[in-house]
Amino acid sequence: MIRQVRTSPGAAYDLGYHVVWCPKYRxxxxxxxxxxxxxxLIHAKADEHGWQIVALEVMPDHVHLFVKPHPKNSPSYVANQFKGFTSHHLRAEFPHLRSRLPTLWSRSYFAATVGAVSAETVQRYIETWYERAPKGDGHA
Known part of the structure; x- marks a missing residue:
């Protein structure tokens, strides 16, 4: 992946977050x-904010997302935008999610900035995680 420096008035940036979140009770x-x-829905929310999704992997019990937001957006803001928006729509469209869970997502999430490892490493990890998972596990 070639480094893509984006610009906005007063800023030049190349910022990426690896965000992971799970349904309630996993x-x-x-x-x-x-x-x-x-x-x-994740792609729609990213488009709404002008955020670039580099990699996305939805597992049965968690979501891995590598996203490049604007630097004014904190990791907590990014995670909560995705979680709130998707919960609202999924619970409205799939009634079984309302009956099985008091809320769709757990309150917690994991977020890491990309920098200590390369963006390519995070993207490759997300795209190939399922291949490395212990058979029958499905957990991160």
């Missing part, structure tokens, strides 16, 4: 149509 509810719709 229930494996992110499969099939829910997975497809979740991916669409």
């Amino acid at each position: 229930r494996p509810v992110l499969g099939g149509r829910v997975k497809t719709r979740l991916e669409e």
